[in-house]
Amino acid sequence: xxxxxxxxxxxxxxxxxxxxxxxxxxxxxxxxxxxxxxxxxxxxxxxxxxxxxxxxxxxxxxxxxxxxxxxxxxxxxxxxxxxxxxxxxxxxxxxxxxxxxxxxxxxxxxxxxxxxxxxxxxxxxxxxxxxxxxxxxxxxxxxxxxxxxxxxxxxxxxxxxxxxxxxxxxxxxxxxxxxxxxxxxxxxxxxxxxxxxxxxxxxxxxxxxxxxxxxxxxxxxxxxxxxxxxxxxxxxxxxxxxxxxxxxxxxxxxxxxxxxxxxxxxxxxxxxxxxxxxxxxxxxxxxxxxxxxxxxxxxxxxxxxxxxxxxxxxxxxxxxxxxxxxx
Numbered sequence: 001x002x003x004x005x006x007x008x009x010x011x012x013x014x015x016x017x018x019x020x021x022x023x024x025x026x027x028x029x030x031x032x033x034x035x036x037x038x039x040x041x042x043x044x045x046x047x048x049x050x051x052x053x054x055x056x057x058x059x060x061x062x063x064x065x066x067x068x069x070x071x072x073x074x075x076x077x078x079x080x081x082x083x084x085x086x087x088x089x090x091x092x093x094x095x096x097x098x099x100x101x102x103x104x105x106x107x108x109x110x111x112x113x114x115x116x117x118x119x120x121x122x123x124x125x126x127x128x129x130x131x132x133x134x135x136x137x138x139x140x141x142x143x144x145x146x147x148x149x150x151x152x153x154x155x156x157x158x159x160x161x162x163x164x165x166x167x168x169x170x171x172x173x174x175x176x177x178x179x180x181x182x183x184x185x186x187x188x189x190x191x192x193x194x195x196x197x198x199x200x201x202x203x204x205x206x207x208x209x210x211x212x213x214x215x216x217x218x219x220x221x222x223x224x225x226x227x228x229x230x231x232x233x234x235x236x237x238x239x240x241x242x243x244x245x246x247x248x249x250x251x252x253x254x255x256x257x258x259x260x261x262x263x264x265x266x267x268x269x270x271x272x273x274x275x276x277x278x279x280x281x282x283x284x285x286x287x288x289x290x291x292x293x294x295x296x297x298x299x300x301x302x303x304x305x306x307x308x309x310x311x312x313x314x315x316x317x318x319x320x321x322x323x324x325x326x327x
Contacts, residue, residue: 001025001289002299005039006087007048008281010079012226012257012314014048016040017087020055021062027053033071034291040069045298046285049222052080054087060105061097062088068221075102075165078125078229078275085109085121086279103127103164111276114259115316117309118278125233125273128163135166138195146171146242149195152185159238163273166200166220167234171242174325177204177216186218203231207244208324212252226257233273236262258310259317280310 003025006017016039018025027035032053040048050068057063064084066074081099085108088097096109106124114120130143137144137160144160152158156170168189176182182204190199199220206214215235217228232253239245251262260277283303289296 001291003035003287003289005285005287006281007046007283007285008083008086008279009257009310010082010227010229010279011232011255011260011277013077013079013228014226014282015077015080015083016046016048016051017083018051018053019087019091020053021091031291032065032067033073034294035289036067036069037071038289038291038294038296039287042069044296046287049219049225050074050077050080052077052084054084057100060100061092061094063100065102068219070221072221073102074221076125076163076230077165078123078233079227079277081106081108081123081229082121082275082277082279085123086119089121099123114261114276114278115309115313117306118313119280119306120276121279122274122276123229125163125230125275126271128161128234128237128271128273130161132160134162134164135160135200136197137166137168137200138197146238151195152188153181156181160200161234161237163230163234163237165230166196166198167203167231168196168200169203169205169231169235169238171239171244172204172206174206177206177214177325182216182218183224190218190220201228201231203228203235205235205239206325207239208254208321211245211249212254212320212324213239213245214254214321214325216256227255227260229260229275229277232260233262233275237264237271237273240264254317254321258314259320278310278313280306282307 053065055063066077186202203217217231236251263274285301
């Protein structure tokens with residue numbers, strides 16, 4: 001099977017984009033998971049955090065399905081959605097579109113570049129659900145907001161939220177960021193455990209200055225990544241509700257892959273979040289895949305020139321974090 005793909009990233013969270021809208025590929029459900037495990041393997045030639053399948057939709061401009069590198073399907077991916085937003089908008093010649101995801105149809109739009117020559121898109125993150133059964137989290141209470149879970153930590157306070165994929169968020173200090181605590185917690189709640197039967201994304205958030213936070217995330221099905229779009233969105237929401245930041249105001253969210261912006265909106269007690277950041281293409285490739293033999297070869301690869309512009313943003317972000325993380 002010959003497959004055309006684009007490799008791109010949002011905030012360093014990298015994906016392979018496969019267009020099912022115009023290429024006529026016929027993948028079974030198991031094929032998509034197997035393709036993700038095969039092509040995303042970091043020890044092979046391509047490597048990525050996951051695959052974004054761009055598909056036709058009956059009620060939107062396009063449809064996104066996200067498969068993690070372990071073959072599992074994610075209900076949502078904010079960094080991936082920016083890449084799909086760019087692909088669909090350019091494919092259709094539009095500046096705005098609606099993308100169907102597993103849980104909701106979401107508005108996306110092209111925005112002014114964060115820095116020159118950095119393709120920038122805004123995507124809607126919703127629905128936002130605080131009910132623990134939406135994650136699910138097995139505790140004898142309906143919600144968890146800035147509270148302790150004693151068997152995870154005697155010190156940290158956690159907030160649980162689904163946007164719609166599940167997130168467990170803790171506001172931390174620099175020494176907690178530098179410790180192994182996040183790794184230990186994340187591996188516990190993503191292994192066999194009674195609290196999170198389906199696992200959970202775990203984010204440690206450090207407040208830097210008013211309007212600026214740093215987020216590091218252990219992603220369910222992936223591990224530590226440079227950035228997680230829904231985690232950055234959920235973290236902006238939590239810090240706004242804790243009055244560390246303000247609703248309706250831009251929050252600059254720094255991560256190991258760079259920087260994005262989030263704006264949290266509230267209407268009649270319900271929340272939505274705008275996630276604004278890069279959608280950078282790295283290369284186009286053609287691969288020949290043999291799923292029966294669990295193998296592939298890359299027959300062509302064309303590098304693109306967008307990454308150098310993004311590296312300027314990344315350097316600026318890293319410098320800012322280094323100056324402020326211990327402040």
